[in-house]
Amino acid sequence: MQMLTKIPKQFYFFLAVLFILNLIQSSFTQLIFDEAYYWYYSQNMAWGYFDHPPMVALLVKISSFFFSGELGVRFMSCVLSAVNIILLWLMIDNPKKNEYIKHFFVLVFSMTLLNAYGFFTLPDTPLLFFTSCFLLTYKHFLKKPNFGIAIVMGIFMAALMYSKYHAVLVIFFVLLSNLKLTTNKYAWLAVAVALFCYLPHFYWLYENDFVSIKYHLYERPNGAYSFEKYTVGFFVNLVAIFGLTFPFIYKALFKTKGNDLFNKALIYLTYGVLIFFFVSSFNRRVQTQWIIIVCIPLVIIAFNYMLQNKQALTWIFRLGLINAVLIIYLRMGLAYQPLLFNFYYESHGNKEWAEAIEEEVGNIPVIFENSYRNAPMYSFYTHATPTFSLNNFMYRKNQYSIDDSEEQVRGKDVAYISKYANTPTFTYTREDGGLYKGRYISNFQSFRKLEAIVDENAITLNSDKAIDVKIFNPYNEDIDLKKLKFGITYMDDYKTPVQTLQITPRATQTVTTVLKQLDTTNFIFELPKTKKENIGYFRVVISENDLLYGLNGKAIPVN
Known part of the structure; x- marks a missing residue:
């Protein structure tokens, strides 16, 4: 608490503005498909789900206690984002930092995905937050390892792994930066606490035949290697996550030396993640959010470099302001599609198509073939239950493949929506050109778990x-x-x-x-x-x- 009271009022002013902006954005922007899917997770809380550990579902569930609608999905993301900014600030030791608060907020706000996860509720949202929690705790652990700090660090390590499996990279590369931890009894205590806290998820994996691990390691869709799409795409992602400031962000990384164990951990974590996914790019397409972890150490590295280098301070601030203006415009476009002219993003028109289908089919269950995205989106905006995603051999398994949603529609009269329907009873065309084709089935019977x-x-x-x-x-x-x-x-x-x-x-x-x-x-x-x-x-x-x-x-x- 003493650390928080030393933070200048100006910092809290900027933080409050950003928090309110995220709340407004959350309230007026329709869900994207992944958010609807994780909302579906939260309707049946468990220690694990087909694609991810359960932290994202917990965030949605807690948000729903406070609000309904979109904010009832995103509220905790707004909270974690605000607290995360405080944690990042606390990890910067330079005594001159209080003179450059606005520069710090421009740096943070200008990072595209770090900005987006200030309100979107996705597994990367808690991943970013608990990465900061873990690094700040590790910073204190290096100064004075003891029983209490080891327990707290172990809890944050478990929370990381409950957020996303990629979190193992954070823990591994921090360990790699300081191999003496292998002889530290308090470090081993932290590992023991983390494993103990993670036991419920281990048991869930065992009970579900390690379905999540099998999917991510062996069954995840892939394609033939393409240098342009995979490896060049990886480097495009390196630019995209920082926008116009990327040359100075990476220059700060190249210029920063690991003069102490904490900075060494930040450097190892950044290079480790980048090298890991660079190598991965020769096997599969690396999604932009997979490398978002590096934003946390690079905020600290870049801001420290800005405080030591006047040119970097000036240019990151100027380019960051341009980034910020563009991001604000795009964020407005997420909520109000006409601002983006003819471009439709997945946050546009979902409520409209869901309500149009409900008006057609009434209150009977709706089954979407090969769409774990449409089924929860329809349910969220119409409050209709049950819905079901029936997956065939041209798609992939998902949460609907392992839960009891199939049982809820078996034997009922349903509306069955499939792009493969040759003689549909009804159709609906989205504004972006997407076509839904449906027919009615009496006494629906499926046995997809054979x-x-x-x-x-x-x-x-x-x-x-x-x-x-x-x-x-x-x-x-x-x-x-x-x-x-x-x-x-x-x-x-x-x-x-x-x-x-x-x-x-x-x-x-x-x-x-x-x-x-x-x-x-x-x-x-x-x-x-x-x-x-x-x-x-x-x-x-x-x-x-x-x-x-x-x-x-x-x-x-x-x-």
């Missing part, structure tokens, strides 16, 4: 070898085989579907007509012949009641 298990590690393509497959029925009811069709989806080396062919597997036990509830049935089949080239994998898929095939088996490599 699991097809093939034990072989690799199969020879176009062979006549009989392959064993186990079909596990996790439902509390027998499923008539007449309702099901089985198929094989061939995929390329990047797991993009190439061809899907129907198969007729044969039961290896006595003749069976059903998949028994909570039981496994053994079948054999032969891979259908294909003339397609560049086949890297196949997947066993199942169609129920003439729906498109689902995602029932894992991708099996073929020779």
Whole structure:
């Protein structure tokens, strides 16, 4: 508290203005699709979710206690953003800093994604906040390690990991900057506290067959390497996160020396993250927000450099002001689309299309095929429940694949919205040109959790070898085989579907007509012949009641 009272009033004035601006922005800007998805998380609190740890859902849940609507999703992001700025200020030791408060706020405000996460509620929001918490605690730990500070640091390490799995990079590179921590008993205590606090998520992962880890490591969509899209795109992201100030920000990084362990940690963290994702760019497209962690150490590094270098101080302030003006204009455009002329962002028109579909279908459940984005957005703006995202072999699994949302729509009359509908009963065209095609289905039945298990590690393509497959029925009811069709989806080396062919597997036990509830049935089949080239994998898929095939088996490599 003593540190907070030493902060000048001018600092709190700028902070209050920024906080109020973020509150207003949050209230008048429609949700983006990822925010709607994380709002859906928060409707059923758990220790983990398909794509991410649970911290983002907790932020939404807490926000909903104070407000409704968009602010009920974003309020805690505004709070964390304001506190984060205080934490960044406290990590700067230069005694001249009080003379340059406005320069500090221009620096922070001019960082594009750091600005955006001042109100958007995404996993990176708590990641940024707890990175600052961890670094400030580590700064005090270096001065005087003790039992209390070790416990606090351990809690923040766990909070980092509860925010996003990328947080492991923060912890790892700080450790790498000071290997003597491996012999420090208080550092080991911090690790023990972090692991203890993280046990509920470890258990959730175990209970859910490590679904999140498998997705991020093996199943996340990817494509063929492109130097322009991947590696050049990575360098474009390095510029985008700082805008016009980027030359001076990176110059500050190059000029800063690790004269003490804390500055060394900041440098290691920045270079470590940048090198890690540079190497990753040769395998997959690096999303801009993946490198946002470096904004935290670079605020401290850049501002310290500004205080020591008059030219950097002047140019970062001038270019930062231009950045700020552009950002304010774009933020206004997020809330009011006409300012962006013909450009539609995902925060535009969602309430309108959701209400238009509700007016058409009434209060019956709505199922969106292959859209974990549209399903929660529709539910948020219409307050309609249940909604469901039914995923087929051309998409990917998500939270709707592992929760109980399918059970809530089974057996009901539903509106089914799919871009694959050939003869839709109704359509709706968004202002940005997006088209929704829907039809009505009575007594809807789907069994997307049927699991097809093939034990072989690799199969020879176009062979006549009989392959064993186990079909596990996790439902509390027998499923008539007449309702099901089985198929094989061939995929390329990047797991993009190439061809899907129907198969007729044969039961290896006595003749069976059903998949028994909570039981496994053994079948054999032969891979259908294909003339397609560049086949890297196949997947066993199942169609129920003439729906498109689902995602029932894992991708099996073929020779």
